[in-house]
Amino acid sequence: MRKILSILLLSMTLFAASVKEGVERFEKGDFFEAQKIFMPLAKAGDPEAEFYLGLLYFTGDGGEKNLEEAGNWFEKAAKRRDPGAKGKVFKGISKEYDRALYWYTKIAQSGHVKAQFYLGVMYAAGRDLDIDYKKSAYWFEKAAKQGDELAQLNIGMYYIEGLGVDKDIEKGIHWLEKAAEQGNLKAQNYLGYLFASGERVNQDYDRARHWYLKAAEQGYPTAQYNLALMYCLAKGVEKDLKQCAYWTKKAYNNGLKKQASALWNKYELWKFE
Numbered sequence: 001m002r003k004i005l006s007i008l009l010l011s012m013t014l015f016a017a018s019v020k021e022g023v024e025r026f027e028k029g030d031f032f033e034a035q036k037i038f039m040p041l042a043k044a045g046d047p048e049a050e051f052y053l054g055l056l057y058f059t060g061d062g063g064e065k066n067l068e069e070a071g072n073w074f075e076k077a078a079k080r081r082d083p084g085a086k087g088k089v090f091k092g093i094s095k096e097y098d099r100a101l102y103w104y105t106k107i108a109q110s111g112h113v114k115a116q117f118y119l120g121v122m123y124a125a126g127r128d129l130d131i132d133y134k135k136s137a138y139w140f141e142k143a144a145k146q147g148d149e150l151a152q153l154n155i156g157m158y159y160i161e162g163l164g165v166d167k168d169i170e171k172g173i174h175w176l177e178k179a180a181e182q183g184n185l186k187a188q189n190y191l192g193y194l195f196a197s198g199e200r201v202n203q204d205y206d207r208a209r210h211w212y213l214k215a216a217e218q219g220y221p222t223a224q225y226n227l228a229l230m231y232c233l234a235k236g237v238e239k240d241l242k243q244c245a246y247w248t249k250k251a252y253n254n255g256l257k258k259q260a261s262a263l264w265n266k267y268e269l270w271k272f273e
Contacts, residue, residue, distance in 0.1 A: 019048050023114075026052055035062035042073060050077035051107055051115060058100055059128060067096035074103035081110040101129070108139060116143035117151045124154075133164030141165075144175055152179035153187045160200060169200050180211060188215035189223040196226070196235065205236020216247060221254035225263070232267055245269035 022037035035056050041049035054073030056062035078085050085106055090098045108115040120139035123132045137158045143151035156175030159168045173194070179187035188211045194201050196208035209230060215223035228247035231240045248269055252260035264270070 019046055022049065022052060026056075031056060031061040032063055042076075045080075047077045047080040050074075050080070051112065054100070054104065055118060058104065059122075067100050071096060071100035071103055074100055074107060078103045078106040078110065081107065081112065085110075108142070111146070113143050113146040113148050113151075116140075116146070117148050120151065120154065133158070135164075137164030144178070147182075149179045149182040149184045149187075152176070152182070153184050153190075156187065157190070160194070173201065180214070183218070185215045185218055185220040185223070188212075189220055189226065192223060192226060196230070205230070209236060216250070219250075219254055221251045221256040221260075224248075224251035224254065225256050225259055228260075228263060232263065241267060241269060241272040245272040249273070 018037060019041055022034050022041070025031075025034035025037060035053065038049040038053040038056070042053045050073045053062075054070045054077060057064065057066045057070035057073065059065070075087065088102065090096075090102070092098075104115065104119065108119050116139045120136045120143065121127075122129050123136035123139065125131070137155060140151045140155040140158065144155045152175045155165075156172045156177075156179060158164050159172030159175065161167070173191070176187045176191050176194075180191055192208045192210075192212035192215070194208075195204040195211070197203070209227070212223045212227040212230070216227045224247045228244045228251060229235065230237055231244040231247065233239075237243075244263075244267060248260050248263050252264070
């Protein structure tokens, strides 16, 4: 009995790891490999695999766009999350599309954080859906409240810009800081920019340097360049061309060659290495 239980537990671990691997491939943009991983898992009844397989068919990222298959997999995933979920009859030339979107939305409504996030992305990009920033913001905020850092970054920027929501700088900073605290480099750099520029918030060079440094230390080239500028221009710090040279070289080596080269030459930073 103990041996059987061990085999079952091992099987469950391998199964979960396979789903995780599929999600990792998906998030890296390796959609073809992700689809190969999800297919047998979805056929075996895994709801996560069913959702992601439906998403790949819906967008065509896996190599084949098939709205009927997307709807089939979304419906399976939705009903596993909510066995009482009711279907409906769709008519017209877009019935496959409407059906797929209906069940996809059901999954998002059930609280699936990644369904919420990707629905927000699709409404923002106008990919397979009409662009609708209000709906995009709605789904990003849903996912953000569940801790999704990319959703937090996006809804934070929406509030800063007033995109799909009423402009609210305080809420924007709140969500950007949530994402930044999770290590999101774009959020950290954007917060640095906001506090350094003082365009939408009170200028605060200490907070700007804090967030730039967080991202710079993790290798984010734009933050490294921005931090170098602070030292070159003495913005909130004492002028320090040695620090400027250090961060400029980091930014250059991490791919920001044009801007870093211009700064390097303007201040003759080779003298301060």
